[in-house]
Amino acid sequence: MEVPPPLVLKRSLFVPSKTLMGPGPSNCSQRVLEAMSNPVLGHMHPECLQIMDEVKEGIKYIFQTLNDATMCISGAGHSxxxxALCNLIEDNDVVLLGISGMWGHRAADMARRYGADVRYVEASFGRALTLEEIRFAFDTHKPRVFFVAQGDSSTGILQRHISEIGDLCRQHDCYLVVDVVASLGGTHFLMDEWKVDVAYTGSQKALGGPAGLTPISFSKRALTHIKQRKTKPKVYYFDVLLIGQYWGCYGTPRIYHHTISSTLLYGLREALAHFCAMGLKNVVQRHLECSVRLQLGIEELGLEMFVQHEPDRLPTVNAVKVPFGIDWRKVADYAMRKYNLEISGGLGPTVEHVFRIGLLGENATLEKVDMVLSILNEAIQSIKLRAI
Ligand code: PMP
Known part of the structure; x- marks a missing residue:
């Protein structure tokens, strides 16, 4: 039997233009899109390695770190x-997961696969963890690794006090992993000052780059620990000692570890260049102002934020309660059908309960905030009318 070429691939590619205001990805700027149409380079070509070096400098700036072991993993945020977990965890290590939504559970699933003895410290529903809760959990579990998401995009919760958590980890000889996939650029993050051992972020969120390359950085302390492991990290592809050699992090000759996507690299380089030109503090300030305006608008529409305690609200991914009797899917469908606007539903513990409105990168502007508020209101009113 011969399998014929599929008819669908005879049609031309069609990609609609949408405004992405869910939890990510966000829209890429024209500059980023154009960069990605440059010619492909070989993964060991000097020009490609040069761009990797430039990306590395950009990541150090956005993380506020001087760590040598700063690079990208070729893969989305999950990678x-x-x-982070694959390199730090050895069999039977106690790994404590901070939970304020879905992402701590996702990390727990991974940690278990790497042989960890997994423990949890869970915030009360709709709240960030308190330092007291974390301190108590450290005393109880004596973890080797502590994981927390600075921004949990499933609930719209911002975990503050990362600096104090960093101190706590040092006191307990524990390694601190902070997921800043959804938060970086929308809230302050100082990797070195706060004594974070591993941080990684999403390229497709506030950075406004393409998904597929994940900026990550390891502290000297974490790197020393990894070098002293009794066994190699369980996944070759994630071995940071090898990937770091490809990225030229350790002053040793570059090795071929895998074939990086040069086109994604151009996109990320330009997203970082734009971000750096605007300045970290200005980017954070803009995301904050947009979120404040959104929150006010939500109240004015008679709607309610999911996170009650204002300081616990993540500015980049805003969770809004779905009004009683309204099907969130119909609202999201309306916005997409009429305006090509993505508003997302909940995830994990917030499924069916919230809309998630992303104010990320290109879409973190006051005009876009007003637009999303107006469309959200129109969509809800229209669904209500249809229900009568
Ligand atoms: N962590 C957090 C906090 C996220 O919000 C996301 C993506 N929504 C991820 C990790 C995973 O990223 P990706 O979908 O790019 O794999």
Missing amino acids: GMEA
């Missing part, structure tokens, strides 16, 4: 989570 950063995998790499």
Whole structure:
């Protein structure tokens, strides 16, 4: 039997233009899109390695770190989570997961696969963890690794006090992993000052790059620990000692570890260049102002934020309660059908309960905030009318 070429691939590619205001990805700027149409380079070509070096400098700036072991994992945000845990965890290590939504559970699933003895510290529903809760969990579990998401995009919760958590980890000889996939650029993050051992972020969120390359950085302390492991990290592809050699992090000759996507690299380089030109503090300020305006608008529409305690609200991914009797899917469908606007539903513990409105990168502007508020209101009113 011969399998014929599929008819669908005879049609031309069609990609609609949408405004992406869910939890990510966000829209890429024209600059980023154009960069990605440059010619492909070989993964060991000097020009490609040069761009990798430039990307590395950009990541150091956005993380505020001087760590040598700063690079990208070729993969989406999940690959950063995998790499962080895969390199730090050895069999039977106690790994404590901070839970304020779905992402701590996702990390727990991975940690277990790497042989960890997994423990949890869970925030009360709709709240961030308190330092007291974390301190108590450290005393109880004596973890080797502590994981927390600075921004949990499933609930719209911002975990503050990362600096104090960093101190706590040092006191307990524990390694601190912070997921800043959804938060970086929308809230302050100082990797070195806060004594974070591993951080990774999403390229497709506030950075406004393409998905597929995940910026990650390991502290000297974490790297020393990894070098002293009794066994190699369980996944070759995530071995940071090897990937770091490809990225030229350790002053040793570059090795071929895998074939990086040069086109994604151009996109990420330009997203970082734009971000750096605007300045970290200005980017954070803009995301904050947009979120404040959104929250006010939500109240004015008679709607309610999911996170009650204002300081616990993540500015980048805003969770809004779905009004009683309204099907969130119909609202999201309306916005997409009429305006090509993506508003997302909940995830994990917030499924069916919230809309998630992303104010990320290109879409973190006051005009876009007003637009999303107006469309959200129109969509809800229209669904209500249809229900009568
Ligand atoms: N962590 C957090 C906090 C996220 O919000 C996401 C993506 N929504 C991820 C990890 C995983 O990223 P990706 O979908 O790019 O794999």
